[in-house]
Amino acid sequence: MTPEQLSATIVDVLTSLSEEGSLSLPDGVPTSVTVERPRQKGHGDYATNVSMQLAKKAGTNPRALAELIAEKLRASAGVSAVEIAGPGFLNISVEAGAQGALAADIVAGGSSYGHTETLAGQKINVEFISANPTGPLHLGHTRWAVLGDAIGRVLSAAGADVTREFYINDRGVQMNHFASSIIASATGAEKPEDGYAGAYIDELAKAVEAARPGIFQLSEGYGEGERLAAVREVGYAIQLREQQEQLAFFNTHFDVWFSELSLHEEGQETGGVPNTLARLKDLGHVYEEGGALWMRTTDFGDDKDRVLIKSDGELTYFASDTAYYLNKRARGFDHCIYLLGADHHGYVGRLKAMAACVGDDPAKTLDVLIGQLVKIMRDGAEVKLSKRAGNIVTLHELAEEIGVDALRYSLARYPADSPLTLDIAEITKASNDNPVYYVQYAHARTCRMIANATDLGMTLDDALATFDPSLLAHDRDGDLLRALADFPRVVASSAELREPHRVARYLEDTASTFNKWYDTKECRMLPQGDEPVAPANLARLVLVHATRTVIRNGLDLLGVTAPERM
């Protein structure tokens, strides 16, 4: 019996009370009720606060309503005991057989256990990182890589149709600064004022020369302008490919790499920039002032109006942003999720206003997640990074030093809006100080146990064929089963709230519950010594398989591997 099934059972009880007239609910019977796992032992396997929630509406008091519900609930299949406690809590105990059946269901579900349909039918675009292709990805991008990727996975698991997208800022003056910085490195010319510096620029210069020998040599018909364009193109291609390779190494995957430049190309019907500007004019949300073209975002709650075309005729970044949003909507996305760093939170207001300007309800279509910045400590001092000084902590260096799994997990286990300080020594430690290894270890342990069982001739097929769930009757069996039963709703709420850290915290709890179970003498899976294999041993083999499935599925949602041995 899962919490969802128990909730349905309680709803049935309410319906039945309502039909026989002993309960009157003006708003009708709720479709589901809250069922939670009490923290306290002795408060039953599950608890519900329905009677407190409904007492006022029903014109009665919580204790009296609880009595009514309890009486019927006690007679329900799978329920072994119901007690009323405190102001009107119902503490419910579940029969071992009803609860144990879940283990076989999980095994049958396999890699899809935990997946739900709570977001079915929603087409969601998740845009994250979206770095300039003018340098390596660094620490600042790493958190969004992990969170964006995990959010995408969790949304998919909740049934949404998800596209993970990287917006390439390949247009704008920074691309020319980028090219001229590479030229300066190759030719010894002076670096431009707003240029890029650092060892990576020198390496890029060499790579550009290697890719197209002689590219830096000016000649007749190949002037400064041509060289700048050529270097920009080649340097961009190399830098972008490097970002893509490093993200792949970091187990972070995108469905679409979207070029900002493409929004300005001819033939962009919907969502192109010219098209967008025309549409905004038609809608009456733009005006000219001081030689610039403005969008009247203040009509929709922004602090001030925003420039689309500067007085020098150049388009702003915001013009592209608006077109890009329309482009996403034209591609059929119901929700556009943006992951932005705290240093960009000033953009939220204008993004929402922009969506409202084009006729959308931002509360429905736009979801801006602001993440706080990450600090990194080494030997007690903050590792500062400065792109200008070329002192960059790159994503790739971090992933290599710390390990992809440890780095991903360390970032995934905190909510995005909490400022984070990572200590390199702390997260590289290969010990139980490090939650990622604690969880992975529990998984490896299940794999060893299953291998040992196989050596003794215990197979999953036999175990399932003879499975008697009522044999999983020990308290610790129940604790483990209830932990496993929570997985689907943890995934669903992680998706709903866009908070994948919940999955990580759940895995830590579940790994702990599993280890406690493992250390319980009465819950041995393998027979001891020369004892024959008993039905209870086989039942627990199913339970171990179920545990392995849940941990593996959970780690997969975070993009972390589930090793079979460590």
Added chain:
RNA sequence: GCGGCUGUAGCUCAGCUGGAUAGAGCAUCUGACUACGGAUCAGAAGGUCUGGGGUUCGAAUCCCUACAGCCGCGCCA
């Protein structure tokens, strides 16, 4: 000045869509090695949930306010 985020055990942080005695890991102390992988488990100790008001059966959670820290308020990208 305006706005966003944060403030919970010695440390790093969960819990925040209101529920029962506020949790975990680390660090400290005490135990379990005839071990299905000890990268584990059992236990102890550790708290004015930043301060002050309010809302109600009930507040770490919601509202107001004060304080502290980080970040942002361009015809930059």
